[in-house]
Amino acid sequence: MAQTLRPNDLRDAGRALEADPRAPRGEQSLHDIGRLLTVAFTEQREWQLVFLDFWRRAVQDEAVRAQFVAHRRALRAAITGRVEQALGRAPSVGDLTVDDIVTVVLALSNGLAIEQYADPDVVSDDLFGRVLAQLSH
Numbered sequence: 001m002a003q004t005l006r007p008n009d010l011r012d013a014g015r016a017l018e019a020d021p022r023a024p025r026g027e028q029s030l031h032d033i034g035r036l037l038t039v040a041f042t043e044q045r046e047w048q049l050v051f052l053d054f055w056r057r058a059v060q061d062e063a064v065r066a067q068f069v070a071h072r073r074a075l076r077a078a079i080t081g082r083v084e085q086a087l088g089r090a091p092s093v094g095d096l097t098v099d100d101i102v103t104v105v106l107a108l109s110n111g112l113a114i115e116q117y118a119d120p121d122v123v124s125d126d127l128f129g130r131v132l133a134q135l136s137h
Contacts, residue, residue, distance in 0.1 A: 029085065029086030030083075030087075030135060030136055031126075031129035031130065031132060032086075032129065033079070033086060033129070033132055034108075034128030034129030034130070034131065034132040034133075035125075035126065035129045037105070037109045037128060038112070038123075038125060038126075038127075038128045038129070040109075041109060041112070041113035041116070042116065045117065048113045051110075052110075055068065072106075075106070076102055079102050079106070080099075080102050083098055083101050083102055083105065084098055086136075087101075087136070093135055093136055096135065104135070108128055109128070112127065112128055
């Protein structure tokens with residue numbers, strides 16, 4: 001029986017990204033976002049697998065897609081707040097807007113999780129954070 005992704009599942013995943021007012025700004029904060037999401041997809045493997053099934057159903061069924069989009073927007077909001085904090089609320093970094101960076105964060109998170117599950121040795125614990133830190137240069 002396929003699991004159903006509950007609304008709180010995505011909100012719970014987003015809690016790892018809640019802004020800490022003591023967190024440093026700039027590169028270290030973007031690195032921390034990557035570290036936190038790496039821990040999340042490493043420790044929540046079953047959630048990631050449910051997410052992939054939910055995504056597959058969403059691209060095939062318009063009713064499921066509407067639910068999926070609503071959940072993704074909630075997660076994007078959590079990540080957007082943390083990215084804005086990391087950037088000091090700057091509207092962009094070079095040619096990348098905050099929305100662009102959030103899209104990259106989500107895509108990297110999903111892609112790195114897939115690569116790590118297939119071959120754990122190819123994704124280092126700090127790869128995600130190092131890639132995100134490069135966005136601030």
